[in-house]
Amino acid sequence: MNWEQILAGRMSRMKASEIRELLKLLDQPDIISFAGGIPDPKLFPAEAFRDAMTTALSDSQYATSLQYSVSEGYGPLRDWIADQMGLIGVPCTPDNILITSGSQQALDYLGKLMLSPGDTALVGWPTYLGALGAFNAYEPRFDRLDPGSNREAQDYHDAAAPGRVKFAYLSADFANPTGVTLDQAGRERLLDLAEELDIAIIEDAAYQTLRYDGTAIPPILATEIARKGSIDACRTIYSGSFSKTLAPGLRIGWVCAAASVIGRLVLMKQAADLHTSTLNQIATHIVARDHFADHIPSLRETYGRRRDLMLDALDREMPEGVTWTRPEGGMFVWLTLPDGTDGAELLARSLKTERIAFVPGHAFHPDGTGRNTIRLSFTLHEKELVDEGIARLGRLLRAS
Known part of the structure; x- marks a missing residue:
């Protein structure tokens, strides 16, 4: 069957998410990924959820929770x-x-x-x-x-x-x-x-x-x-x-x-x-x-420290002509690269040579501009991997 002839016109506007595709790289152990804006699973309140699920499935609750x-x-x-x-x-x-x-x-x-x-x-x-x-x-x-x-x-x-x-x-x-x-x-x-x-x-x-x-x-x-x-x-x-x-x-x-x-x-x-x-x-x-009230301060302390580690590493390693944001919260730092640098091409070279992942910035622009920008996420890694990953990024940019 030729499915194209019956698809709605809107399907032509729906594209695969570059971020969802990049998340697949997290399964490759030699890649340092600053790509996905995802929380650190080590910080999930897993034990609290185990207990909550047990309560939700108890004799007094299951008729509600499964209905x-x-x-x-x-x-x-x-x-x-x-x-x-x-x-x-x-x-x-x-x-x-x-x-x-x-x-x-x-x-x-x-x-x-x-x-x-x-x-x-x-x-x-x-x-x-x-x-x-x-x-x-x-x-x-x-x-x-x-x-x-x-x-x-x-x-x-x-x-x-x-x-x-x-x-x-x-x-x-x-x-x-x-x-x-x-x-x-x-x-x-x-x-x-x-x-x-x-x-x-x-x-x-x-x-x-x-x-x-x-x-x-x-x-x-x-x-x-x-x-x-x-x-x-x-x-x-x-x-x-x-x-x-x-x-x-x-x-x-x-x-x-x-x-x-x-x-x-x-x-x-x-x-x-x-x-x-x-x-x-x-x-x-x-x-x-x-x-929630006790969990959030712990998240803020950990992610805030990791943000500082990334900003410090960027200060040390980025070549002249690269600028970046200094967020007061959240999960991301946004880098603007020298004119003529293409974030997508940089990523392709990085995966072959330096083995670091990030998100090319053009994906966040409705018109596909912003090609000299990239997004880094700081939530997953502590000092050793942050320092190594940002050093590799600096090396990659200096070689561009």
Whole structure:
């Protein structure tokens, strides 16, 4: 059968993730990988999850944990998340929370909710590759979001015609891939722009908890609530995740937004997979309730130290003409290489010679630009491998 003749046109826009392909390299023991933005499995609260799973499957719980459940998500987990949102300046109720199968599912649903073919999504340049993949299925065009620029709302509107701008997507804290944080003034300007354009804001907060130094900045949603008085009056949609803090394999994320938005997303959840794994939600609730407060400081200490190790190694080893970000949190450092250097070609040579892996920066740009950039992740390795890997990268760049 010729499958090409019956595939939807959107399939031509769906590409393999370069990051997912690079993760396969982690199985090769001689490669030092700075590629995947993944948490260190040695830091997973595995014993706590073993105990939680035992509780979830106990005689008093198994009938709930192994059964179908409501699409909105497990009630006690939604209660816990609503309480945590309140602590960061987002007063809300469980009616403002939807549990998703990871924050990636949330991005897919939000693209489906708002994008028609030809509509415009405003994104960073660069931006999270997974967001581009999720939104691409709904056939949008992408325009550059830069809250620090003086670009007028009318210009965004005119560029989107005959479609319209639907939302602005960003990770405001320690963004993937750059590690950069949007300051409070930038968040205020973004809210002003969204008001002028009458669009939604999707705030991807996957890394917000992982701040190692500096002063915490309120989420965009918290800033908007301070303006408007209630989450149900807000246009900001907050996407959270346990993947970077507890464990990614359980695939537990959430959306926090106006109840009217949550209601529409629930309809999508019902049609897509009915509900996120009840067993995983119950286990995550138990671990979050009993261990989250003690677990997060340990993560911050370890990842913060590893960030410092990478920044110190870059200071020592990078040749002239290479610059990089100095993130206050998250998982990534973003390198800008001398003009004419191609990150993809550099990676190909690296895998043959120096045996280090990283992500070429063009993958994070909707238009394929940014070829002289690369992303490094600092979460997996301690000093010996960081020093060796960055020394190899410096050697590779000097030979370019």
